[in-house]
Amino acid sequence: MNRGIATRNSGLSVHIDGVSRRYGRVTAVADVSLQVAAGEFLSLLGPSGSGKTTLLMMLAGFEQPDEGRLLVGDRDLTHVAPNKRGIAMVFQRYALFPHMTVAENIAFPLRTRGIGRAERDEKIRNALAMVKLDEYAARKPAELSGGQQQRVALARAIVFDPPVILMDEPLGALDKKLRQHMQVELKQLQRRLGATVIYVTHDQEEALTMSDRVAVMNHGRLVQLGFPRELYDRPADPFVADFIGDMNLLPGTITAASGSACTIQLDGGLAFGIAPHPLVAGAAARVAIRPEHVVLSPARAGAPGLQGRLTQTVFNGGTTVILVELPGGTMLHASVGTRSEQAALQPGAPVVASWAPDQAIVFSGFAPPA
Amino acid sequence: MTTTGRATAFRGQLSLPLTLLLIAPLVALLAWTFFLPIGRLLLTSVTEPTPSLDNYRRLLTEPLHLRVMLRTLLIAFGCTVSALLLGYPVAALMARPGRFWPKLTAICVLVPLWTSALVRSYAWIALIGRRGVINTALIDAGLIAQPLNMLYTSAAVLVGMTHILLPFMVLPIFSALLSLPADLPRAAANLGAGRVRTFLTIVLPLSLPGVFAGCLLVFVMALGFYITPALLGGPRTLMIATLISQQATEALDWPFAGAISTVLLLMSVGLTVAFRRVLRLDRVVAHD
Numbered sequence: 001m002n003r004g005i006a007t008r009n010s011g012l013s014v015h016i017d018g019v020s021r022r023y024g025r026v027t028a029v030a031d032v033s034l035q036v037a038a039g040e041f042l043s044l045l046g047p048s049g050s051g052k053t054t055l056l057m058m059l060a061g062f063e064q065p066d067e068g069r070l071l072v073g074d075r076d077l078t079h080v081a082p083n084k085r086g087i088a089m090v091f092q093r094y095a096l097f098p099h100m101t102v103a104e105n106i107a108f109p110l111r112t113r114g115i116g117r118a119e120r121d122e123k124i125r126n127a128l129a130m131v132k133l134d135e136y137a138a139r140k141p142a143e144l145s146g147g148q149q150q151r152v153a154l155a156r157a158i159v160f161d162p163p164v165i166l167m168d169e170p171l172g173a174l175d176k177k178l179r180q181h182m183q184v185e186l187k188q189l190q191r192r193l194g195a196t197v198i199y200v201t202h203d204q205e206e207a208l209t210m211s212d213r214v215a216v217m218n219h220g221r222l223v224q225l226g227f228p229r230e231l232y233d234r235p236a237d238p239f240v241a242d243f244i245g246d247m248n249l250l251p252g253t254i255t256a257a258s259g260s261a262c263t264i265q266l267d268g269g270l271a272f273g274i275a276p277h278p279l280v281a282g283a284a285a286r287v288a289i290r291p292e293h294v295v296l297s298p299a300r301a302g303a304p305g306l307q308g309r310l311t312q313t314v315f316n317g318g319t320t321v322i323l324v325e326l327p328g329g330t331m332l333h334a335s336v337g338t339r340s341e342q343a344a345l346q347p348g349a350p351v352v353a354s355w356a357p358d359q360a361i362v363f364s365g366f367a368p369p370a
Numbered sequence: 371m372t373t374t375g376r377a378t379a380f381r382g383q384l385s386l387p388l389t390l391l392l393i394a395p396l397v398a399l400l401a402w403t404f405f406l407p408i409g410r411l412l413l414t415s416v417t418e419p420t421p422s423l424d425n426y427r428r429l430l431t432e433p434l435h436l437r438v439m440l441r442t443l444l445i446a447f448g449c450t451v452s453a454l455l456l457g458y459p460v461a462a463l464m465a466r467p468g469r470f471w472p473k474l475t476a477i478c479v480l481v482p483l484w485t486s487a488l489v490r491s492y493a494w495i496a497l498i499g500r501r502g503v504i505n506t507a508l509i510d511a512g513l514i515a516q517p518l519n520m521l522y523t524s525a526a527v528l529v530g531m532t533h534i535l536l537p538f539m540v541l542p543i544f545s546a547l548l549s550l551p552a553d554l555p556r557a558a559a560n561l562g563a564g565r566v567r568t569f570l571t572i573v574l575p576l577s578l579p580g581v582f583a584g585c586l587l588v589f590v591m592a593l594g595f596y597i598t599p600a601l602l603g604g605p606r607t608l609m610i611a612t613l614i615s616q617q618a619t620e621a622l623d624w625p626f627a628g629a630i631s632t633v634l635l636l637m638s639v640g641l642t643v644a645f646r647r648v649l650r651l652d653r654v655v656a657h658d
């Protein structure tokens with residue numbers, strides 16, 4: 001019963017090997033190397049201008065790398081024309097052909113491949129069913145909503161069974177509710193197709209929820225590649241720590257270090273943490289601690305931790321965020337259960353903040369507060 | 371957004387009385403110097419020498435005049451076709467990404483527009499006349515013994531008019547190509563289309579509004595073109611505008627000149643209306 005694209009063969013691996021691209025003095029992509037497994041859903045995550053689109057354009061063949069190679073499966077695509085690459089791309093603004101109907105748009109990649117009428121119609125029907133647009137075959141793109149146009153773009157990209165699908169912020173133009181809905185559908189569709197997906201987004205939540213692995217980019221460089229959990233729990237540098245999820249980054253000075261465990265003097269007291277790179281006493285450093293890992297208690301004389309004063313509680317639904325001002329003026333965020341004792345603390349109350357040492361990551365190389 | 375969408379942004383910003391006041395001077399000037407004399411000329415075509423349609427009967431039954439009208443239509447059509455064939459690639463070059471070539475092309479298209487058609491027609495005489503640049507060069511090179519007859523032929527009129535009308539073809543096509551999102555040809559390539567297929571199935575259909583606008587402009591302007599056919603054409607390449615001028619200034623038959631003018635006007639307006647129909651149909655495919 002499941003004929004056509006529903007039972008397609010699986011995706012191909014993608015190998016990005018030392019790729020760079022410069023525009024004049026701007027280095028858009030700087031020596032990026034990355035292996036994407038066949039059938040994997042990999043997100044390229046980074047702020048605007050970090051080189052995500054440029055990297056995707058090079059994979060699609062619209063930009064030439066200055067250095068490096070691009071392989072799909074074991075085929076070197078570096079110098080292959082865009083129309084000969086056989087990998088699909090979903091554009092941010094959909095790029096539907098406005099003078100063609102939905103069905104004609106989806107037929108386009110089949111025509112270029114010389115697929116006959118009967119097979120074409122069958123594949124178009126299947127693709128439309130996959131994106132739940134069966135009724136809309138005869139419409140023009142202008143007669144569809146943004147979400148529907150997005151689905152047509154998707155159908156057009158999957159209809160020719162591409163082993164790799166590139167997506168450049170495909171949900172960026174949709175409102176939040178629709179975006180979350182499409183995230184789930186996209187992910188299910190990818191699982192069913194088995195295609196390799198490289199997905200560009202600047203939305204870290206989207207990247208964490210959808211991806212098998214996430215590649216974080218900044219200033220054209222690949223700063224960390226890992227599973228979503230890894231990025232969240234073990235960010236490799238302060239940029240990733242700050243970019244993914246909510247994070248306190250507190251400046252201080254190392255007072256003692258043995259192996260990766262270290263003690264650090266912060267605004268308001270001594271704290272503990274784990275350093276990914278060896279540090280020496282006296283070095284400037286920053287402690288990264290998630291708000292949900294901060295333990296707050298009413299101040300008691302001699303209690304270990306950072307002494308501070310509660311300034312504000314922000315109700316957030318299931319959780320409440322508590323803002324604590326440390327003596328030097330540094331702000332610390334703590335996230336607690338809305339029904340917990342801490343959430344009942346009043347502004348102005350003196351509090352002590354602490355955490356389990358293995359929850360805090362210590363990064364070097366930052367000037368301590370004056 | 372289409373240009374129509376942009377045009378509406380300013381709509382309704384000025385009150386109606388103010389709008390009328392602002393256009394009043396122009397309307398008065400046009401009424402006094404343009405519509406009134408033209409209206410009177412056209413009117414004489416049915417009132418003089420006697421109130422009848424005799425002038426029109428004469429125009430439509432004399433083979434000489436019919437031939438002039440047919441020739442005018444043919445030359446205008448030829449101009450349109452050659453301007454389209456020559457102009458589309460130029461517009462495409464102008465709309466390319468990058469700086470150098472688009473800028474250079476734009477200059478080459480626009481600068482002649484600032485030179486009078488009279489000067490440019492004389493330039494053609496200097497070029498293709500019996501003792502013109504081309505004949506002299508060919509004779510000096512020993513390629514021909516006698517000068518070629520190029521001037522005062524239909525071909526000379528066609529070439530000269532195409533040259534002068536070319537910018538009016540290039541600019542609307544350029545504008546249509548410029549408003550084509552760069553993602554569309556890229557999407558086509560990504561989906562497996564080569565350059566030719568991308569052009570034929572995506573770029574060309576989406577630039578058709580510009581093509582239609584350019585063709586209409588060139589055709590209508592060519593219908594009533596005066597200077598170039600008068601200078602580059604001979605007695606056997608008489609066109610409508612020249613005929614009108616002859617009737618008015620040599621034969622002093624103003625009513626008949628008025629009749630010819632009316633026919634020319636009707637042809638131009640009729641064509642514009644017909645083209646607008648096509649153009650409106652095309653709006654349906656207008657891209658975001």
Ligand SMILES: Nc1ncnc2c1ncn2[C@@H]1O[C@H](COP(=O)(O)OP(=O)(O)O)[C@@H](O)[C@H]1O
Binds near residue numbers: 026028046047050
């Ligand atoms: N065609 C181009 N010409 C010049 N600079 C460009 C071009 N494309 C991208 N850049 C620059 O390269 C950098 C990366 O851009 P881009 O890949 O679009 O980032 P992202 O998609 O992550 O927002 C930016 O600084 C951008 O200005």
Ligand SMILES: [Mg+2]
Binds near residue numbers: 049052
């Ligand atoms: Mg981008």
